[in-house]
Amino acid sequence: MRSLILSLFCAHILLANPINFLSQCLQKAYTDFYHAYVFQIRSVQVDLTSGNLDQLDAFLKPYEQKGLMPIALRPQQLLRSDGWMRVGGALLKYQIIADIQIYKTKSALKKDTNLDNSVLYAQSVPFERFNTLPIDSSYINNSSTKSFLGANTLLSVDKVAPKILVYKNEIFSATLTSGSISLETSLQALQNGSLNQVIEALNVQSKKRVQVRITGLLKGEVL
Structure with missing residues (x-):
């Protein structure tokens, strides 16, 4: 019984700690931001570099x-x-220890290559820093390369475009409404086209x- 009371007391102290509360807030902020990713936080470290702990506690209580x-x-x-954050007059330094799943190219890819599991592979890496948000799994089978990419290139959202549904010179079916x-007709694409994109085609x-x-996919509507 005594050990149970001691455990509950320690748990209360831990939850009341403003540093612990901020750690929980940071974990929620990162988890929410990366909700579409395989993102596993192992620990959150927060250090008070300047300011008063009691004042910080009073600020955070509400x-x-x-x-x-x-x-x-x-x-x-x-x-x-x-990074650093200022909360209630206190300056704090924090670090998130986590792993995240990213996607890389298996080999060099030409511009306008549709992205699927045959050309990409997933890899779990330590979460450190990204210049641009990496793609998540929703981009697989729904996007293409904006430009040439070398082998083992990390795929980020700035490197991809919508999936190509009709490639240049392909014959596709188009509906002509009057x-x-x-009427259904067959046309030859004179340029690549993605969903809702208007392209030029040849009868x-x-x-x-x-x-x-x-x-x-290989379908269109004559304007």
């Missing part, structure tokens, strides 16, 4: 009681594992060029 976040990190701050009449028989909105 936030803790109401379940509110006393910190608001900018997206750029969340791209790195460490009033209540709809091979008439040699007429038309504008087409891409509506799906």
Whole structure:
């Protein structure tokens, strides 16, 4: 019984510690930001570099009681594992120890290559710092390369574009609507096209060029 009371007392002291509360807030901020990723936080370290611990505790108490976040990190701050923050007049240094899953190219990829598991591989790495947000799993099968990428290149959101649904010179099916009449025709793409993109296409028989909105894989709508 005595050990149970001691454990509960220690737990209360731990939760009441303002540094521990800020650690929990940081863990929530990073977990929420990387919710679409395989992101595992192992520990959060927070150190008070200047300021008074009692004053910090008094400042944080209303936030803790109401379940509110006393910190608001900018997206750029969340791209790195460490940083500084000022809370209630106190300056604190923090570090997030975590692992995150990223995607890399298996080999060199040309511009406009659709991204799927045949050209990418996943890798769990220590979370340290990103210049740009890496892609998450939702980009697989839904995006393409913006430019040439070398082998083992980390895929970030600035390196990808929407998935190519029609490639240049491919023959695809397009719907031509006139009033209540709809006709299907085959056209040759004169450029690559992604979903809802308007591209130029050629009617091979008439040699007429038309504008087409891409509506799906090898599908379009003549404008």
